[in-house]
Amino acid sequence: MEKRQELYAGKAKSVFATDDPDHLVLHFRDDTSAFDGERMESLARKGTVNNRFNAFIMGKLQEAGIPTHFDGLLSDTESLVKKLEMIPVECVVRNIAAGGLVKRLGVEEGRELTPPTFELFLKNDALHDPMINESLAETFGWATPDQLREMKVLTFKVNEVLKTLFAEGGLLLVDYKLEFGLFKGEIVLGDEFSPDGCRLWDAATREKLDKDRFRQGLGGVIEAYEEVGRRIGVDFS
């Protein structure tokens, strides 16, 4: 597989074409952003840590029968993925109240959510990823009702797999965001799963071990990501 031109540079990853029209290279950079890119910082080792972390999680999800775009690690900071036609809708599941939910509804941080909640957001930086619903997604053609149903089923299936995986490492999966796309007509999990896009707390102390450390200026961001990885068996060597 030959890496070709850069197609797109996001806030933390860049996407490159390959000589195969069905595959892309994802390059995980050290860049870290918060508040819609208002705060940007480069954190040493982040690209490598998130690349390895994501590879490990995608492998676990694939083993559990969840289709993902991940095809393999290429280097410390690069992975080979299937080229998806992305659906511009972010799916968020929450097991415990935190972040946007606490702000929006005034509920107490840390409250267990039974059953877990499911929310949809439009992927649109200029509009700050507004919350949407199935009706809006259908009307504006962002996703079909069938696609939305499938995305919801897969997002909850991910919850079952990952809640258990993190629990075995003494961690609470508080919430997470997933993005999906189409590959040859099939709904496939895209983007990444890393502590950049989820919340993880130590189960005993409720210490935050995810990107909230960056958002809230708590320090030790990458050390926390590595700690989480070590606890669930990610190989960072």
Ligand code: C5P
């Ligand atoms: O900010 P909020 O509480 O709505 O985020 C819910 C979850 O989705 C968090 O784990 C957050 O890291 C993730 N998220 C994300 N990218 C976004 C919005 C949310 O990774 N654009």
